[in-house]
Amino acid sequence: MIGWLAAPLPRPPEPMLSVLNTLTERLQLALEQAFPAAVGLLDPQLAAASKPEFGDFQANGALALAKSLRQPPRAVAEAIVARLADDPIVDALCLPPQIAGPGFINLTLRPQALVAQVAERLVDPRLGVPLEAAQAAVIVDFSSPNIAKEMHVGHLRSTIIGDCLARILEFRGQPVLRLNHVGDWGTQFGMLITHLKQVAPAALSTADAVDLGDLVVFYRQAKQRFDNDEAFQATARQEVVKLQGGDPLSLKAWGLLCDQSRREFEAIYKRLAIDIKERGESFYNPYLEAVLADLQTAGLLVRDDGAECVFLEGVSGKEGKPLPVIVRKSDGGYNYATTDLAAIRYRFAPPPAGDGARRLIYVTDAGQASHFAGVFQVARRAGWIPEGGRLEHVPFGLVQGEDGKKLKTRSGDTVRLKDLLDGAVERADADLRRRLAEEGRAESEEFIQQVASTVGLAAVKYADLSQNRTTNYQFSFDRMLALQGNTAPYLLYAVVRIAGIARKGGDLDSAGDGAPAEDGDGMPGRLTNAGELQFSEPQEWALVRHLLGFDAVIAEVEEELLPNRLCTYLFELSQVFNRFYDQVPVLKAPAEARGSRLALCRLTADTLKLGLGLLGIPTLERM
RNA sequence: GGGGCUGUAGCUCAGCCGGAUAGAGCGACGGUUUCCUAAACCGUAGGUCGUGGGUUCGAGUCCCGCCAGCCCCGCCA
Numbered sequence: 001m002i003g004w005l006a007a008p009l010p011r012p013p014e015p016m017l018s019v020l021n022t023l024t025e026r027l028q029l030a031l032e033q034a035f036p037a038a039v040g041l042l043d044p045q046l047a048a049a050s051k052p053e054f055g056d057f058q059a060n061g062a063l064a065l066a067k068s069l070r071q072p073p074r075a076v077a078e079a080i081v082a083r084l085a086d087d088p089i090v091d092a093l094c095l096p097p098q099i100a101g102p103g104f105i106n107l108t109l110r111p112q113a114l115v116a117q118v119a120e121r122l123v124d125p126r127l128g129v130p131l132e133a134a135q136a137a138v139i140v141d142f143s144s145p146n147i148a149k150e151m152h153v154g155h156l157r158s159t160i161i162g163d164c165l166a167r168i169l170e171f172r173g174q175p176v177l178r179l180n181h182v183g184d185w186g187t188q189f190g191m192l193i194t195h196l197k198q199v200a201p202a203a204l205s206t207a208d209a210v211d212l213g214d215l216v217v218f219y220r221q222a223k224q225r226f227d228n229d230e231a232f233q234a235t236a237r238q239e240v241v242k243l244q245g246g247d248p249l250s251l252k253a254w255g256l257l258c259d260q261s262r263r264e265f266e267a268i269y270k271r272l273a274i275d276i277k278e279r280g281e282s283f284y285n286p287y288l289e290a291v292l293a294d295l296q297t298a299g300l301l302v303r304d305d306g307a308e309c310v311f312l313e314g315v316s317g318k319e320g321k322p323l324p325v326i327v328r329k330s331d332g333g334y335n336y337a338t339t340d341l342a343a344i345r346y347r348f349a350p351p352p353a354g355d356g357a358r359r360l361i362y363v364t365d366a367g368q369a370s371h372f373a374g375v376f377q378v379a380r381r382a383g384w385i386p387e388g389g390r391l392e393h394v395p396f397g398l399v400q401g402e403d404g405k406k407l408k409t410r411s412g413d414t415v416r417l418k419d420l421l422d423g424a425v426e427r428a429d430a431d432l433r434r435r436l437a438e439e440g441r442a443e444s445e446e447f448i449q450q451v452a453s454t455v456g457l458a459a460v461k462y463a464d465l466s467q468n469r470t471t472n473y474q475f476s477f478d479r480m481l482a483l484q485g486n487t488a489p490y491l492l493y494a495v496v497r498i499a500g501i502a503r504k505g506g507d508l509d510s511a512g513d514g515a516p517a518e519d520g521d522g523m524p525g526r527l528t529n530a531g532e533l534q535f536s537e538p539q540e541w542a543l544v545r546h547l548l549g550f551d552a553v554i555a556e557v558e559e560e561l562l563p564n565r566l567c568t569y570l571f572e573l574s575q576v577f578n579r580f581y582d583q584v585p586v587l588k589a590p591a592e593a594r595g596s597r598l599a600l601c602r603l604t605a606d607t608l609k610l611g612l613g614l615l616g617i618p619t620l621e622r623m
Numbered sequence: 624g625g626g627g628c629u630g631u632a633g634c635u636c637a638g639c640c641g642g643a644u645a646g647a648g649c650g651a652c653g654g655u656u657u658c659c660u661a662a663a664c665c666g667u668a669g670g671u672c673g674u675g676g677g678u679u680c681g682a683g684u685c686c687c688g689c690c691a692g693c694c695c696c697g698c699c700a
Contacts, residue, residue, distance in 0.1 A: 472693075
């Protein structure tokens with residue numbers, strides 16, 4: 001008998017990811033039936049088809065099996081397909097499997113199966129993305145500007161990528177703690193306070209005695225003195241020790257400087273809609289001694305040249321000597337490695353003396369890779385990482401100018417983040433006004449500013465996120481604001497087009513929303529169940545197939561932490577939609593097709609809005 | 624010297640556990656608008672995947688060597 005085929009039918013519609021899983025299970029069973037002797041090394045290798053002509057899924061497993069079975073690949077594939085042909089679950093989902101090329105098995109979903117899934121998506125606000133059971137917190141450590149300095153281009157990628165990853169993890173149901181590990185405690189502070197004591201003591205005792213711009217100048221001066229003046233250097237180092245030791249005057253000066261910087265940071269975060277909790281390096285000050293104590297207990301601490309070090313395993317420096325992580329400087333001060341270790345220790349530790357996290361994600365530039373590798377190793381050897389705890393550095397490349405070099409202003413200074421955002425918004429503004437003039441459109445000043453701001457900031461975010469983060473990123477206002485191509489304006493325009501259909505009489509809100517139809521209301525586009533959805537044009541099917549891929553993309557981004565995968569998906573969705581929009585009428589469609597097309601429009605808009613939202617980009621109704 | 628990242632079309636980049644004829648955008652060239660916003664759509668041209676070996680039924684993808692660029696390598700973060 002065929003007991004292994006016994007399964008409940010009909011099966012409910014499921015999102016694509018589940019279809020993939022279901023088909024993988026059925027293929028696995030077919031493999032085990034066809035080749036019982038080879039159980040253990042059977043893998044269907046089912047994946048999305050690489051080309052539309054191959055259907056929806058392709059199984060590559062037969063090819064791998066052929067060798068070990070010493071059979072021709074096509075014969076292996078035929079044996080698998082013969083089993084699949086008897087499987088009612090597969091048959092309910094797919095057309096008869098096809099063998100192609102050297103031995104690929106191609107699966108094409110039945111139209112009814114696709115329609116059923118569209119119907120399910122239409123009534124699911126999560127668009128098929130499952131909500132994971134809540135577990136312990138995930139900490140995303142990103143942005144991390146320095147107090148007494150303005151945010152600059154170096155903070156751009158961390159801020160945008162970190163925010164996006166946090167949004168995606170949250171959407172999946174993870175409790176996410178977004179932490180801003182601001183630089184508020186290091187040697188830089190000693191430098192600045194020492195310098196201010198001499199040139200502008202008022203700044204240390206009176207709030208806002210100097211503005212942030214001046215503070216940046218003072219900081220630069222202090223840095224210069226620190227690099228060139230040994231006496232100043234010694235004084236500055238002592239200042240750090242005093243601060244870290246809790247000296248009241250130093251603490252007060254420090255507090256004033258922090259408040260001032262914080263307001264500037266908050267303005268940028270508000271503008272970019274970044275939600276982040278400040279928890280600077282200073283927060284971990286009370287835990288630094290415990291770090292040393294733990295390392296001592298673990299037998300890792302070594303005094304070398306007056307400094308307390310942990311020597312790394314498997315990492316040798318010059319002359320083959322192991323590389324140290326310095327946790328206490330010879331002057332008694334702690335440095336960033338100590339703070340980073342204290343942070344890891346605290347974040348994994350159970351409450352109330354810790355965050356009880358199970359996963360830490362650090363979004364910083366790739367240049368810090370070896371620093372984190374070292375710190376992570378020390379944390380592991382110190383025993384601070386709990387069972388199953390994950391510690392990940394998510395690196396990204398440099399922001400470069402169009403000349404391929406590190407982005408600088410014309411005068412060679414670091415580009416301020418505020419200026420960068422202003423630049424994008426100004427260009428979007430000028431572009432919009434020119435377009436309005438050309439088209440003879442009249443819009444309110446409020447509309448223009450709103451659109452310019454949304455488009456400009458979206459362009460900056462999208463350009464960054466749409467590139468694989470591991471490579472350096474070439475910053476170009478012209479490219480990111482281009483109206484065609486893989487850009488934010490192109491995607492936003494697709495959403496606007498759908499909103500236009502709604503304004504012109506398309507009832508998107510009720511199209512396929514599952515609400516009971518009012519008898520005889522004659523409302524076009526109102527569909528209530530899968531049975532009423534119907535598609536005929538290839539452009540419709542292409543859109544259907546693309547829409548159903550959303551859940552798989554989100555799962556992939558969550559796993560790989562690569563937002564550019566989501567960007568590619570959304571760009572392609574926009575392209576497929578624009579083709580549909582161009583070649584298939586919606587509002588002027590025959591009555592029997594109109595509702596289904598409106599439903600596709602609504603699902604496209606919902607998918608784009610949700611996807612862009614996960615990138616941190618709001619959409620517009622008109623632009 | 625050691626370590627890391629990168630090298631794919633003229634330019635900017637994708638390429639998801641190794642899978643079918645390596646993709647996209649821009650730029651170039653040529654088309655499309657009585658019709659829901661042409662910010663669009665359709666088409667053409669363009670590649671020794673840095674290079675030399677190796678593993679494999681199959682390599683842009685994995686391993687080794689080499690070349691080039693960028694970054695890091697004890698008291699900055």
